[in-house]
Amino acid sequence: MxxxxxxxxxxxxxxxxxxxxxxxxxxxxAAAAEVFVTSGVDAPIREIACQAGVGVGTIYRxxxxxxDLVVAVYRHQxxxxxEAGPTLLAGTDSPFAALRQWADLFVDFxxxxxxxAGALQSDSSGFEALHAYFLDRLVPVCxxxxxxxxxxxxxxxxxxxxxLMRAIGNLCIGHDPHYDPRRMVELLLRGxxxxxx
Amino acid sequence: MxxxxxxxxxxxxxxxxxxxxxxxxxxxxAAAAEVFVTSGVDAPIREIACQAGVGVGTIYRxxxxxxDLVVAVYRHQxxxxxEAGPTLLAGTDSPFAALRQWADLFVDFxxxxxxxAGALQSDSSGFEALHAYFLDRLVPVCxxxxxxxxxxxxxxxxxxxxxLMRAIGNLCIGHDPHYDPRRMVELLLRGxxxxxx
Amino acid sequence: MxxxxxxxxxxxxxxxxxxxxxxxxxxxxAAAAEVFVTSGVDAPIREIACQAGVGVGTIYRxxxxxxDLVVAVYRHQxxxxxEAGPTLLAGTDSPFAALRQWADLFVDFxxxxxxxAGALQSDSSGFEALHAYFLDRLVPVCxxxxxxxxxxxxxxxxxxxxxLMRAIGNLCIGHDPHYDPRRMVELLLRGxxxxxx
Amino acid sequence: MxxxxxxxxxxxxxxxxxxxxxxxxxxxxAAAAEVFVTSGVDAPIREIACQAGVGVGTIYRxxxxxxDLVVAVYRHQxxxxxEAGPTLLAGTDSPFAALRQWADLFVDFxxxxxxxAGALQSDSSGFEALHAYFLDRLVPVCxxxxxxxxxxxxxxxxxxxxxLMRAIGNLCIGHDPHYDPRRMVELLLRGxxxxxx
DNA sequence: TATGAATGAGCGTTCATTCAT
DNA sequence: AATGAATGAACGCTCATTCAT
Numbered sequence: 001m002x003x004x005x006x007x008x009x010x011x012x013x014x015x016x017x018x019x020x021x022x023x024x025x026x027x028x029x030a031a032a033a034e035v036f037v038t039s040g041v042d043a044p045i046r047e048i049a050c051q052a053g054v055g056v057g058t059i060y061r062x063x064x065x066x067x068d069l070v071v072a073v074y075r076h077q078x079x080x081x082x083e084a085g086p087t088l089l090a091g092t093d094s095p096f097a098a099l100r101q102w103a104d105l106f107v108d109f110x111x112x113x114x115x116x117a118g119a120l121q122s123d124s125s126g127f128e129a130l131h132a133y134f135l136d137r138l139v140p141v142c143x144x145x146x147x148x149x150x151x152x153x154x155x156x157x158x159x160x161x162x163x164l165m166r167a168i169g170n171l172c173i174g175h176d177p178h179y180d181p182r183r184m185v186e187l188l189l190r191g192x193x194x195x196x197x
Numbered sequence: 198m199x200x201x202x203x204x205x206x207x208x209x210x211x212x213x214x215x216x217x218x219x220x221x222x223x224x225x226x227a228a229a230a231e232v233f234v235t236s237g238v239d240a241p242i243r244e245i246a247c248q249a250g251v252g253v254g255t256i257y258r259x260x261x262x263x264x265d266l267v268v269a270v271y272r273h274q275x276x277x278x279x280e281a282g283p284t285l286l287a288g289t290d291s292p293f294a295a296l297r298q299w300a301d302l303f304v305d306f307x308x309x310x311x312x313x314a315g316a317l318q319s320d321s322s323g324f325e326a327l328h329a330y331f332l333d334r335l336v337p338v339c340x341x342x343x344x345x346x347x348x349x350x351x352x353x354x355x356x357x358x359x360x361l362m363r364a365i366g367n368l369c370i371g372h373d374p375h376y377d378p379r380r381m382v383e384l385l386l387r388g389x390x391x392x393x394x
Numbered sequence: 395m396x397x398x399x400x401x402x403x404x405x406x407x408x409x410x411x412x413x414x415x416x417x418x419x420x421x422x423x424a425a426a427a428e429v430f431v432t433s434g435v436d437a438p439i440r441e442i443a444c445q446a447g448v449g450v451g452t453i454y455r456x457x458x459x460x461x462d463l464v465v466a467v468y469r470h471q472x473x474x475x476x477e478a479g480p481t482l483l484a485g486t487d488s489p490f491a492a493l494r495q496w497a498d499l500f501v502d503f504x505x506x507x508x509x510x511a512g513a514l515q516s517d518s519s520g521f522e523a524l525h526a527y528f529l530d531r532l533v534p535v536c537x538x539x540x541x542x543x544x545x546x547x548x549x550x551x552x553x554x555x556x557x558l559m560r561a562i563g564n565l566c567i568g569h570d571p572h573y574d575p576r577r578m579v580e581l582l583l584r585g586x587x588x589x590x591x
Numbered sequence: 592m593x594x595x596x597x598x599x600x601x602x603x604x605x606x607x608x609x610x611x612x613x614x615x616x617x618x619x620x621a622a623a624a625e626v627f628v629t630s631g632v633d634a635p636i637r638e639i640a641c642q643a644g645v646g647v648g649t650i651y652r653x654x655x656x657x658x659d660l661v662v663a664v665y666r667h668q669x670x671x672x673x674e675a676g677p678t679l680l681a682g683t684d685s686p687f688a689a690l691r692q693w694a695d696l697f698v699d700f701x702x703x704x705x706x707x708a709g710a711l712q713s714d715s716s717g718f719e720a721l722h723a724y725f726l727d728r729l730v731p732v733c734x735x736x737x738x739x740x741x742x743x744x745x746x747x748x749x750x751x752x753x754x755l756m757r758a759i760g761n762l763c764i765g766h767d768p769h770y771d772p773r774r775m776v777e778l779l780l781r782g783x784x785x786x787x788x
Numbered sequence: 789t790a791t792g793a794a795t796g797a798g799c800g801t802t803c804a805t806t807c808a809t
Numbered sequence: 810a811a812t813g814a815a816t817g818a819a820c821g822c823t824c825a826t827t828c829a830t
Contacts, residue, residue: 044803057805061811170370179359186388187389188384188388191383221793251795418815440799448816450801455813512712561775573757573758578754581758584781
């Protein structure tokens with residue numbers, strides 16, 4: 001279980017007048033997503049509150065730490081990414097091809113979120129929850145893909161899922177017209193490939 | 198002893214009482230290097246001044262912008278790295294091997310400097326000078342290595358030196374016992390390799 | 395009690411917990427007025443915050459720029475001065491007498507505010523709003539008085555309201571027991587007088 | 592005697608190797624005058640030192656306070672202005688006309704010196720010497736002119752030379768295309784005029 | 789005597805975070 | 810539960826001034 005910090009919320013609307021709160025959460029998340037795109041995940045809390053039309057206190061109530069907010073904002077995409085792993089694996093004969101497609105999804109996700117990749121590497125306190133959630137959720141998926149590819153001799157064994165994910169994440173840091181993360185990730189994956197025919 | 202690395206400081210020592218200032222520059226650079234390791238290259242100027250036992254004004258006198266300071270701190274290593282390129286190329290039959298060794302030097306450099314790799318990707322203003330210096334100095338070297346390797350068919354053409362350097366730099370972001378940048382860079386370079394035997 | 399002069403503060407008191415903030419605004423304005431007397435309108439923001447017993451952030455929240463604060467502190471007096479123009483004009487047969495009385499009010503206002511007259515001449519950025527407010531509000535009033543006096547041949551035409559106001563303002567700069575701005579303004583106005591018998 | 596603070600220097604080149612120092616003073620004064628025009632009399636000391644091509648210490652050695660420097664820079668003009676008083680008085684039948692001409696000289700002087708008029712009113716510590724010098728030197732001259740005009744019934748008695756000078760000085764504060772100090776000073780002097788023919 | 793390196797107080801400004809309403 | 814006012818630490822930066830060389 002992720003050490004996110006939000007105990008309930010999300011997913012199940014629960015019942016009763018909670019509907020109010022749930023609606024509010026949605027507004028908050030939408031606003032945060034908006035601001036994250038514009039100003040990065042380090043944007044001032046007040047900017048997000050303003051965009052959502054609420055007070056800063058409301059943000060803090062729902063998301064005690066910045067990481068909680070980031071996690072909540074991207075939870076759906078992370079879930080989607082996690083679920084895509086097994087699906088891709090099931091839909092092809094080549095686990096390596098599945099890995100490549102999965103990496104592509106992951107990259108898609110990261111590059112469209114301004115600064116998210118950077119935040120994932122940040123060792124500044126307050127992002128542990130973010131790290132924890134991403135890793136808890138995605139490392140097992142990546143492991144499954146790697147293992148499968150190793151099992152059919154498509155790639156050389158010895159690469160850990162965690163380091164591969166970090167590598168991919170790192171490669172997605174920064175926006176630059178002269179730098180295409182996807183190509184570099186492709187290179188990285190090619191490096192995994194078993195040289196044997 | 199601080200890990201500054203630059204033993205002789207700058208240019209001609211000039212003459213006269215400048216000896217005082219020159220000595221101070223050393224102290225400043227040592228302190229900055231120290232603090233950069235501890236708190237990253239974004240560390241408050243005050244912290245550096247404090248570590249050096251000087252006033253903030255002294256820092257500003259010697260290094261008007263933060264980038265000036267960072268460049269000064271790492272100039273020697275960058276120069277060494279730049280000069281190593283041609284040397285390595287001359288010392289081997291395989292340009293790809295030379296590239297690998299060069300990348301290793303570059304990685305050595307980056308991973309020992311906490312936060313430097315991150316700063317290199319930072320798009321925050323005030324780091325342009327830093328970017329400029331690194332790129333001006335190292336991209337040509339990297340280009341030479343890549344071209345040579347392409348020329349002897351060791352690697353697939355089409356990868357730009359700039360993107361390769363950024364990729365390597367990115368891979369070096371973050372300190373983590375479970376993540377070894379060197380291995381990931383190795384993977385990346387293997388991905389460049391021409392599949393033909 | 396501070397010599398702020400504004401007793402009712404701002405516009406509609408609005409409702410709800412804003413009462414708190416409104417009260418605070420009063421404290422802020424009183425403190426600022428106090429400090430302006432002591433240290434001039436260039437006084438450090440911190441000093442004002444300290445005098446008010448609040449954090450600097452509170453000042454910035456209410457008055458984003460220094461000019462905003464100055465304008466707020468003196469708004470009531472400026473308004474009173476602006477409204478006095480037509481009133482005085484209506485209450486006398488001699489527009490020149492009205493002008494003299496009006497000038498007296500203006501001087502009263504300026505000499506009791508240490509440094510305000512100076513700030514009005516300051517060309518330092520950040521005071522544009524202050525200039526704008528004073529001029530927008532008072533120049534038309536002064537113009538009306540001048541025009542009326544010219545119309546009845548009490549004064550020589552050709553003097554612009556703006557330059558007259560600046561002159562009066564300038565004459566009020568500085569505190570000095572041996573210098574009475576009022577007398578000098580009186581001289582200036584006498585200089586406007588039509589030499590006709 | 593002015594309480595300027597510089598005991599020797601200036602005027603008499605003195606003798607011996609002092610020639611060196613005298614030459615240096617000239618350079619300093621020229622530089623200061625230059626900078627005062629550009630950046631006002633509040634310009635950073637370092638800017639003046641830089642313009643003069645000397646160290647800041649040298650400035651401080653010669654002119655311990657900023658006022659000392661300002662006084663020295665403008666001493667010649669002040670002297671000229673002081674000496675013009677009696678001369679003008681001697682050259683005309685109308686002391687009032689002389690006063691007007693003298694005021695014109697004074698205004699000429701002040702308006703060509705960016706910020707000098709302002710500095711003259713500044714009550715910030717460190718400008719006492721400046722005040723003292725200007726007043727010591729010019730008030731008697733102004734008094735002579737006023738007395739003479741009163742004596743021949745050209746102007747109303749009762750105006751003190753000090754307040755008149757301050758008034759004129761004040762009217763010269765600020766640079767503004769829509770404000771002509773000379774015209775306002777003319778108005779002020781007209782106000783002194785005895786209404787009877 | 790001249791230099792200019794060094795100092796550090798001080799200023800404007802931002803923002804995460806708390807808490808009374 | 811929501812608000813947003815208040816707080817104050819922290820940072821970048823500028824200069825007046827001192828003093829070792």
